[in-house]
Amino acid sequence: MTEITLVQAVNLALARAMEADRSVVVLGEDVGKDGGVFRATDGLLARFGEARVLDTPLAEAAIAGLSVGLAAQGFRPVAEIQFTGFIYPAIDQMVNHASRLRTRTRGRLTCPMVLRSPCGGGIHAPEHHSESPEAMFAHVPGLRVVIPSSPARAYGLLLAAIRDPDPVVFLEPTRLYRAVKEDVADDGQALPLDRAFVLRDGTDLTLVTWGAMVTETLAAADTLAAEGVDSEVIDLATLKPLDADTLLASVTKTGRCVIVHEAPLTGGFGAEVAARLAERALTSLLAPIERVTGYDIVMPLPRLEHHDMPGEARILAAARRALAYQ
Amino acid sequence: MTEITLVQAVNLALARAMEADRSVVVLGEDVGKDGGVFRATDGLLARFGEARVLDTPLAEAAIAGLSVGLAAQGFRPVAEIQFTGFIYPAIDQMVNHASRLRTRTRGRLTCPMVLRSPCGGGIHAPEHHSESPEAMFAHVPGLRVVIPSSPARAYGLLLAAIRDPDPVVFLEPTRLYRAVKEDVADDGQALPLDRAFVLRDGTDLTLVTWGAMVTETLAAADTLAAEGVDSEVIDLATLKPLDADTLLASVTKTGRCVIVHEAPLTGGFGAEVAARLAERALTSLLAPIERVTGYDIVMPLPRLEHHDMPGEARILAAARRALAYQ
Amino acid sequence: MNTVARFAADPAELIRLYRAMVLTRTFDAKAIALQRTGRLGTYASSLGQEAVSVGLASAMRADDVLVPSFREHGAQLWRGATPLELLLYWGGDERGNSFAAAAQDFPNSVPVGSHAPHAAGVALAFKLRGEPRAAVCVFGDGATSKGDVAEALNIAGVWKLPVVFVINNNRWAISVPVERQTAAHTLAQKSIAAGIPGEQIDGNDVIAVRDVVARALTKARAGGGPGWIEALTYRLGDHTTADDASRYRDDATVSPHWADEPVARLRSHLVEIGAWHREDEERLLAELGAMIDSAVSEYLATPPQASSTIFDFTYAALPKDLAMQRAAALGEST
Amino acid sequence: MNTVARFAADPAELIRLYRAMVLTRTFDAKAIALQRTGRLGTYASSLGQEAVSVGLASAMRADDVLVPSFREHGAQLWRGATPLELLLYWGGDERGNSFAAAAQDFPNSVPVGSHAPHAAGVALAFKLRGEPRAAVCVFGDGATSKGDVAEALNIAGVWKLPVVFVINNNRWAISVPVERQTAAHTLAQKSIAAGIPGEQIDGNDVIAVRDVVARALTKARAGGGPGWIEALTYRLGDHTTADDASRYRDDATVSPHWADEPVARLRSHLVEIGAWHREDEERLLAELGAMIDSAVSEYLATPPQASSTIFDFTYAALPKDLAMQRAAALGEST
Ligand SMILES: Cc1ncc(C[n+]2csc(CCOP(=O)(O)OP(=O)(O)O)c2C)c(N)n1
């Protein structure tokens, strides 16, 4: 066990997967000698060689498309898109090919690939470096969408994503890359891809979130705890397929729910969470379902981005409204 | 007044807009001599000439990107993507540029463009010709998303979209292109882009839908009416920005809501509708919010597509569940 | 061709190629007839382009991989896809992509050009495994305007991937003639952008197609890098059964091209060298007609897949969330 | 250059170019210092590439339109963007894209290559309006691997659009050297794919850049079609302040290129022809240093925009749904 950051956990999982399975290859822009702009692939080239760690030309559509071809041939490509702001040209390949190769061919060809990309804001990055497009991918049948929020979950979920027989979009919150360190055992243990994580048990209120917002949400839960409010915090983590059971169990218990995400409100994945509850937990609801999210605006440049990103104050305000509701 | 189909209404609105404003130009694959594969641009080349009706090379990303450049220069490009299955390569331009040119430049440059595309299934089309990706665009700040469901609404909404100072994604349900004819006055009257259409007033149940599903939903409403159930049918039409008021007013009145759309369930725009209600109409809800949608599967090839597309039977079943709920 | 290929001197081999082209055309005519009578979906005819399709397929080894667009019926049939499978596919049944006999070939790519990166990926797989195999990617003239193709070509070049790109240049992208698609005098020259040699060949000469593609494949398998071949042919029919080409081109434009069409051309060569006679032709037409007819009856007699199959291939294992949808769906439809 | 351009014989004009390059480098050094001390965001230095940026801008007319990537500070400053505006942009303030003096120029395109179609669209606007204007699109060597660039180039070619594409080839795409980006021997030859002539020039020779770009612009404005110019230069610094180039290239690789850097080169030419002396240099450095320093103080003294502005430019008019979010946000933050 060593204390490592989230980005180190990603690196550790990649190395472990490549060690265990020769069909795992890493490709993307600057993933080789440079080790990735965030160092997620640091050391992999030296350890596994140029045949398994490929610096690609600058072409996102092709990075995804190459991965489809590799995967159809039995490789397990782990492709990196340098930032999610540059993942959009890869959507065509993910929607029209990766996600449906299996069903189009009735299982003759499959697409066990992982598309990794750093996501989210809060690191004062340049334009187009702070996007949260998870909802776009979570709407696509045949894809899995995973967002880790801790080193241990990053390690276990990435291993699972690489071993999964279907395409996985794996989004890594840049803000968490080096935010905390935790002990992660490099034991090759994968985590399930269809289970949300209950980070904190509670009975008064359910806080549902994922990615970098887990930090703010847990902070809010602490503040509420100090006031005697016992809130349950769920890290959805595996957005697609959605683990509705964990959600429903929690809200059925607490009756109050606040959903927190960084992406814009309208059409964000929080809408799906709220919709599931409105369908299957309506009678348990003691208060309106609140969503605390980025606004329906383009991510501002760094000087104002904090006005868009939900923080503890907004989460607390929503939580208090939900708790006060009679 | 003449009786015309939806696709003729699109053609009429394009001609009217081009007649009225020299800055309106039409571009896309086969929009010229061929008049578009659905004839939406039929006759425009002959009438307005090659300088205003441009057959582009086969390149969707560039079609959207050219439009951004034209729009920034004061033109009002109306670009056609031949089918929504081929719109994915244009997403990067719509998200990273069209939607944010105004805010990035604090209003110095703007992007008054329309991206038209035939959408949806039910016409036994080949693979990739039956997609319903509206939710992906409705999540993008700075875009408008419009889906007409009748000739008159197609005419008025397309005129509005072309005149709007911001980028609009305008999705036309192929299944409705020639399904019905109705009298449409070519009066140049635009319809508002922020108002849902109440197609039928009712007090017992609210049915919310858009696009081709409006037909099935109205049919279901008729069937229910014959049973003495008085349902209100809302055609959302302008998905983004969302007209929440019309939704809330209706559900506050009826207390029961069924949302119908063709796109897959998870992350579909129906989730946003349900989420709004769960936030702002909870106390009015007398029954769980039902969603009748395409399943979380890849659109099947034609032989089985009807098993995926919601039909009257599924809508009625959901409506009856909602009505029966105590 | 610097030297005449060996196979070209062997009448039996030429007859094999001829047979495959006639089979393709026979299938094509039947498919159109089925569509016109409402028994098949929208169909893309390869009328006049059979030599490109059959020529490239005949140049491939069984363990090479075909990554086609949607007009390569001739290549698919040569590689072992059955007429029944093709009918099922164009009839809207996913089982048509099962290709028992060409298990690694890709299904049609309807999104134009988007399959070019797949071919590069398949070729990369061969290279990484050190296998002497190659991928063949086919697309039309219009596809050469797509960024996907340029990206894949560039990567294939810098990584020296064993992939051969064949442009089935039928001069039209629906209503857009190739001269309005690009200012490049040839499509062959497009590979210069990627530092790859390009070749332009007569796509109505099945011997030339097979020979040139075979040489490119040999080079590619040996690590010599990718090939880029523009095969000049002509789309004699409508773009698809949903298209009405008379809206944008007249007979005067099209009819001269009938003189160059590949099937008649090879037939007259075979007749010239005394390898083909009227009875052979009659026998062949009868045989292939019967073969296609029986495939058609089999197709028409094939019941649709169970409705549950719309769910079952979405993921390797049905996620719980989707399993519930499946249960509800089957509940409703029973 | 077939003949030496007129401006090249005019010392005053050369001094103008020299001044602009030194201004760019002065701005650059200051921007990096600000970033290192936490007062600016991630910044992309143009150290060593000033001649490309200044050369192409000096070849443009005021009413041409610049569509740049993110490393063309020299071009932006020449076109009238103020040091303050550039600092605001790189400091994370949208007002930095206001460009009062170059009102139609595009803001930086951070998504590599995605601006190429914009330049084609702008050029199409000029062509449709019959205006004798042209767009200039600049991007790096890495961008030439993007499909967007290939698509835009092809369309510019077939429509003969008045656009000139300039490749600022600094030999690196972050850690990937150009020879691992493509197998093409030159990037200039990539335009052959679109039937457009390509030129490769010494991008460290501001005279050559200005002359060749000016000729291409004259041709483009006159309806002669697009230009494609590869300007060879070298990225002497890190990719951005977030990059550590020592991870992937050593000093031995970089240092030889200092011998060719464009500022010293033009300076020695000016000294040679007796147009420049030590005092001129000292005066210039003092003047530009002061200019940048005052821009920096202004920048540091500029309060951020009101938080409400994050909403106000999303649409021409605030939709009701968004207005409610705005109200809630302001309510919360007050
Ligand atoms: C990306 C994409 N855009 C548009 C279409 C619609 N479409 C189908 S075929 C076609 C023309 C293709 O021309 P070409 O590449 O020359 O192939 P051909 O049909 O002539 O064989 C178009 C525009 C598509 N299938 N995919």
Ligand SMILES: Cc1ncc(C[n+]2csc(CCOP(=O)(O)OP(=O)(O)O)c2C)c(N)n1
């Ligand atoms: C589409 C896209 N992919 C990836 C990136 C991340 N990135 C920023 S600059 C860069 C390298 C660009 O190289 P080049 O085009 O040569 O321009 P240079 O930075 O050398 O000026 C990369 C990969 C990006 N900004 N956009």
Ligand SMILES: [Mg+2]
């Ligand atoms: Mg063609």
Ligand SMILES: [Mg+2]
């Ligand atoms: Mg570079």
